[in-house]
């Protein structure tokens with residue numbers, strides 16, 4: 001049987017799931033999304049992802065169409081199709097379809113709510129061992145990067161430029177400050193201190209970012225939320241990027257130059273192990289949903 005996706009209250013085979021061309025997600029990129037990893041069939045940090053989803057919705061003047069229990073039921077059903085496999089959920093809410101293409105927000109409109117599960121894109125073990133190459137680019141995005149909007153053209157163009165230059169990610173710079181990647185948050189290690197930029201309108205409040213800070217705190221590793229200038233990035237002992245699918249990745253080349261000695265650093269090794277242990281605890285608990 002073909003894969004089912006959730007669309008507006010129904011579970012439908014993917015090839016039959018259709019959205020109107022008048023949907024404002026299609027016409028304007030008027031919507032928000034989440035990417036949620038699931039280990040052994042259990043969504044990871046679901047509550048945090050749903051809280052951020054609600055904040056994104058509020059940021060674009062929409063109200064949450066579903067509550068946490070409703071989402072849990074939907075995601076469990078989607079994930080059950082692959083049993084205990086590691087997966088990722090993509091969910092998207094757009095403002096919905098309307099009869100006219102209007103730049104204002106119509107009042108009488110129903111959201112389009114969609115979610116599907118796919119296999120979790122595995123981290124490339126070779127890349128984890130070697131570390132990633134990144135370049136810095138001017139941040140050409142808007143001023144509400146804290147909203148997880150589906151409008152990702154600036155991210156896509158920047159990511160493609162990184163690929164064209166032989167790198168795997170671009171670190172986006174605004175007013176001399178390195179804020180985050182095109183699809184990841186940024187950390188450096190400086191004088192043995194783990195540093196990530198504070199939350200602001202210039203970066204997404206990453207769920208993995210918060211978890212890394214939590215793990216650092218619990219393990220007694222020194223950390224700070226502080227802005228990172230391009231000069232500090234260039235002088236960093238270690239650079240990491242984080243996301244729900246990449247977890248904590250070491251960066252060993254910046255703009256074609258090695259980061260420190262060009263190998264993943266000792267602090268990254270500690271953090272990667274702490275992250276792996278956290279996932280392992282979730283697998284152990286997999287008989288009851290994560291809270």
Ligand code: PDD
Nearest residue numbers: 035182183184185204206207208243244
């Ligand atoms: N992206 N910053 C940006 C711009 C992102 O798109 C993402 C995630 C992150 C990391 O957030 P989190 O730790 O919550 O995954 C930071 C997802 C994975 C994506 O667009 O596919």
